[in-house]
Every structure is written in C-alpha cells, then in structure tokens.
Amino acid sequence: MRSDMLTSILTELNGSSADIEASGIISTDGLMIAAVLPAGMDEDRVGAMSAAMLSLGDRTAQELARGELEQVLIKGDRGYVLMTHAGKEAVLTVLAKPNAKLGLIFLDVKRAASSVSEMI
Amino acid sequence: MRSDMLTSILTELNGSSADIEASGIISTDGLMIAAVLPAGMDEDRVGAMSAAMLSLGDRTAQELARGELEQVLIKGDRGYVLMTHAGKEAVLTVLAKPNAKLGLIFLDVKRAASSVSEMI
Numbered sequence: 001m002r003s004d005m006l007t008s009i010l011t012e013l014n015g016s017s018a019d020i021e022a023s024g025i026i027s028t029d030g031l032m033i034a035a036v037l038p039a040g041m042d043e044d045r046v047g048a049m050s051a052a053m054l055s056l057g058d059r060t061a062q063e064l065a066r067g068e069l070e071q072v073l074i075k076g077d078r079g080y081v082l083m084t085h086a087g088k089e090a091v092l093t094v095l096a097k098p099n100a101k102l103g104l105i106f107l108d109v110k111r112a113a114s115s116v117s118e119m120i
Numbered sequence: 121m122r123s124d125m126l127t128s129i130l131t132e133l134n135g136s137s138a139d140i141e142a143s144g145i146i147s148t149d150g151l152m153i154a155a156v157l158p159a160g161m162d163e164d165r166v167g168a169m170s171a172a173m174l175s176l177g178d179r180t181a182q183e184l185a186r187g188e189l190e191q192v193l194i195k196g197d198r199g200y201v202l203m204t205h206a207g208k209e210a211v212l213t214v215l216a217k218p219n220a221k222l223g224l225i226f227l228d229v230k231r232a233a234s235s236v237s238e239m240i
Binding site for chain 2: 078
C-alpha cells in the first residue's frame with residue numbers, strides 16, 4: 001500500500017538522525033497524508049500549522065522576489081520546524097531538536113522529499 | 121542620531137557579504153524602522169511580509185512545542201529571506217542570493233541583531 005510506503009520513508013527519515021523528533025507528509029491544503037509523530041503530538045495541529053506557514057511562505061517568496069518557494073525553516077529555543085515541498089501537492093514537515101546539525105538534516109530531508117514526490 | 125546608527129549597522133551587514141542583497145529593521149507590528157534596500161524594492165512590502173511571517177512563526181513555534189521563536193528562514197529558487205528577532209520589539213530581515221553561504225550569513229546576522237537590540 002502506498003500509505004505504508006510513505007510511512008516507511010518517514011520512519012527511515014526519523015531514524016537517520018537522533019536529532020529528528022517527528023515527521024509528517026501533509027497535502028498543500030493542510031490534511032495529513034502520513035505521519036510518524038511522538039505520543040502526545042497532535043496530527044491535525046502539525047498539518048494546520050504546516051499548511052499555514054507554507055501558504056504565507058509562498059506569498060512572501062513572491063512579494064520579495066525570491067522565486068518559487070522550496071523550504072521554510074523555523075528556529076525556536078526548543079528546536080526547529082523544517083517544511084519542504086515534496087512535489088506540487090504535498091509538504092514534508094520535520095521537527096528537530098535545538099542542537100540539530102542542520103546541514104545533515106537538510107540533506108536527509110531533501111532525499112526523503114524527493115522519494116515522497118515520486119510516490120504521490 | 122539613533123536612526124543613522126541603525127542604518128549604519130545595516131550598511132555594514134550588507135557589505136559583509138556579496139550574497140546579502142538587502143536588510144531592514146522592522147517593529148514587531150510591521151513598521152519599518154531602518155532599511156538598506158536596492159532600488160525598486162518596496163519598504164512597506166518588506167515590513168508587512170516580515171511582520172506576518174514572524175507572527176505566524178511565533179504561533180507555529182508555540183503550537184509545535186519549539187519554544188520561543190528565534191528565526192524564520194524562507195528559501196525560494198531565487199534566494200532567501202532570513203528574519204531574526206532583534207530584542208523584543210524589532211525584527212531584522214535580510215534578503216540573500218540563492219547560492220548564499222548560509223552559515224556565514226547566520227553569523228553576521230546574529231551579530232547585527234545583537235547590536236540592533238542594544239540600540240532599540
């Protein structure tokens with residue numbers, strides 16, 4: 001099943017680094033397609049915030065002449081949220097720890113987003 | 121004058137790397153405090169989009185348990201927008217080219233944001 005394959009991409013991504021806490025694939029209208037989240041984290045909340053950030057990120061990239069949106073990164077003092085387009089229809093959202101090695105995570109997420117976009 | 125000193129921080133920041141195209145200091149309610157922008161780039165637009173992204177970034181960081189918001193980074197195929205809190209009242213927004221060395225820019229922007237926050 002396709003949803004099992006998407007979940008296994010996320011499981012592999014979460015396992016690629018101890019700094020990745022959670023990941024999800026969300027349709028561009030904010031509905032969760034697949035997710036591997038820790039207990040207590042709400043799917044709908046991750047979906048809704050990802051879709052809202054992507055939509056405003058798209059608009060910002062356009063208004064400030066940055067071209068087509070590829071990624072949005074949010075850094076808080078308790079960790080990161082990284083959102084990456086996975087094809088036209090979906091977004092890959094990853095939550096990472098505060099001291100995460102961003103370079104490695106960017107690489108792993110880019111690879112996973114490309115696998116997801118081939119499958120959706 | 122304080123506004124001259126803020127402008128000189130921005131001029132120095134833009135000069136620190138050829139990859140930085142523009143920078144501005146914006147109050148958290150979206151009004152421009154100081155800016156060094158290329159001809160043809162609209163101050164009000166930069167202010168409005170920065171304030172909107174920061175506000176949604178704050179909310180996202182809270183909802184997804186990432187703590188207090190420090191930075192928002194937007195990557196488009198034609199460049200980056202990097203927004204960093206400069207104290208409680210202001211935001212430092214930087215526009216950078218697509219192939220910018222992000223690590224260096226993060227360092228320079230962090231230093232500039234800290235100078236700005238001492239001055240506001």
